Amino acid sequence: MAGLADFRETVGIVTGASSGIGAQLARDLAARGMRVALLARRAERLEAVATDIRRAGGEAAVEVCDVAEGSSVERAVKAVLDRWGRVDLLVNNAGYGRHVLFKDHDVADIERMMRTNYLGTVYATKAVLPDMRGRGRGWIVNVSSVAGKLGQPDEAAYSASKFAVAGLSEGLSYELAPLGIHVMTVYPALVRTEMFTPAVLARMPERSMSFVEPAVLSRDVLHALARGRHEVTVPRWVAIAYVLRVLLPRFHRRMTARIRLPVLRDLTT
Numbered sequence: 001m002a003g004l005a006d007f008r009e010t011v012g013i014v015t016g017a018s019s020g021i022g023a024q025l026a027r028d029l030a031a032r033g034m035r036v037a038l039l040a041r042r043a044e045r046l047e048a049v050a051t052d053i054r055r056a057g058g059e060a061a062v063e064v065c066d067v068a069e070g071s072s073v074e075r076a077v078k079a080v081l082d083r084w085g086r087v088d089l090l091v092n093n094a095g096y097g098r099h100v101l102f103k104d105h106d107v108a109d110i111e112r113m114m115r116t117n118y119l120g121t122v123y124a125t126k127a128v129l130p131d132m133r134g135r136g137r138g139w140i141v142n143v144s145s146v147a148g149k150l151g152q153p154d155e156a157a158y159s160a161s162k163f164a165v166a167g168l169s170e171g172l173s174y175e176l177a178p179l180g181i182h183v184m185t186v187y188p189a190l191v192r193t194e195m196f197t198p199a200v201l202a203r204m205p206e207r208s209m210s211f212v213e214p215a216v217l218s219r220d221v222l223h224a225l226a227r228g229r230h231e232v233t234v235p236r237w238v239a240i241a242y243v244l245r246v247l248l249p250r251f252h253r254r255m256t257a258r259i260r261l262p263v264l265r266d267l268t269t
C-alpha cells in the first residue's frame, strides 16, 4: 500500500482536533490541501481551529462529537460523508490521560477513559470503513502512546487503554491491507499540550521531562504516512526502550522504577 503524500482532492477526519496534537495535525493536513473535518466536544475551540485553517487558505468543517458515544461518532462521520462524499484519512486522536495511582482511580473514570480512548477509535473506524472499502482506498492513523507499548505506573488505566488502541491498530493493519486500507499507529512520548496541566507536571519527576512540540510530532507523523509506515514513535530514540524491555527486561524494570519512584511514595499513604 502506497503512502499518503498527495493531499489534493482528499478528505480527512481528525478526532480531538480542538487542541494539542489533533489541532496541529488538522492545520498541517489542511495546509497540504486536504479538506479536514474537525471532531471534538468543544465547539468554540473547534471553530477557532477551523477559522485558522480558512484564514490560511484551507478548507475545514466542524462536527461537534463525543467519541465515547457511538451514535455521536456515526452522526459526525455521516455529516462529513454527506458534505464531501468520501473519507480518505481518519486520524483517531481524541483521548485523555490521567496521572493517578490505580488505588485512587475512580472506576467510572477508568470506564470512561476506555470508552473514549479505545471505543472512540472503534466507533470512528467502523463508521468510515464502508466508504473506504467501497473505494478500495483509505488511511487510518491511530494515536496510541509510548504508554501503549510500555506500561506506566501512575497511569496504569491510561496505559491499558493505549495498549488496547495499539492492539486494535496492529491487528487491523493486517486485516485491512488487502482491502486497500493502510493503518498506522502513532506512539508519542511527551508532547507539550494541554494534557500536561500544572497538577500533572507536579506528579512527574523532572528527569523524565523531555517534551516535543505538537508541530514536531505532526511533521514526523506526516513523514511516516507519506512513506507508508505502519508505526512511528516520536521522538524515535524512545523506541530503544522497546528493545531493552524485550532483551534486558530486568534492566528495563530498574530504569522505569527509578524514573517513576518519586510518584510511588504516595503508595505508602
Ligand SMILES: NC(=O)c1ccc[n+]([C@@H]2O[C@H](COP(=O)([O-])OP(=O)(O)OC[C@H]3O[C@@H](n4cnc5c(N)ncnc54)[C@H](OP(=O)(O)O)[C@@H]3O)[C@@H](O)[C@H]2O)c1
Binding pocket: 015, 016, 017, 018, 019, 020, 021, 022, 039, 040, 041, 042, 043, 045, 065, 066, 067, 068, 093, 094, 095, 096, 097, 116, 143, 144, 145, 146, 187, 188, 189, 190, 191, 192, 193, 194, 195
Ligand atoms: N501529549 C502527549 O504527551 C501525548 C503522549 C502520548 C499520547 N497522546 C495522545 O494524543 C492524543 C491527543 O492528546 P493531546 O496531547 O493533544 O491532548 P489535548 O490537547 O488535551 O487534546 C485532547 C483532544 O481529545 C479530545 N477529546 C477528549 N475526549 C473526547 C471525547 N470524549 N470526544 C471527543 N473528543 C475528545 C479533546 O477535545 P474536547 O475536550 O474538545 O472534546 C482534545 O481535542 C490523545 O489520545 C493522547 O492520549 C498524547
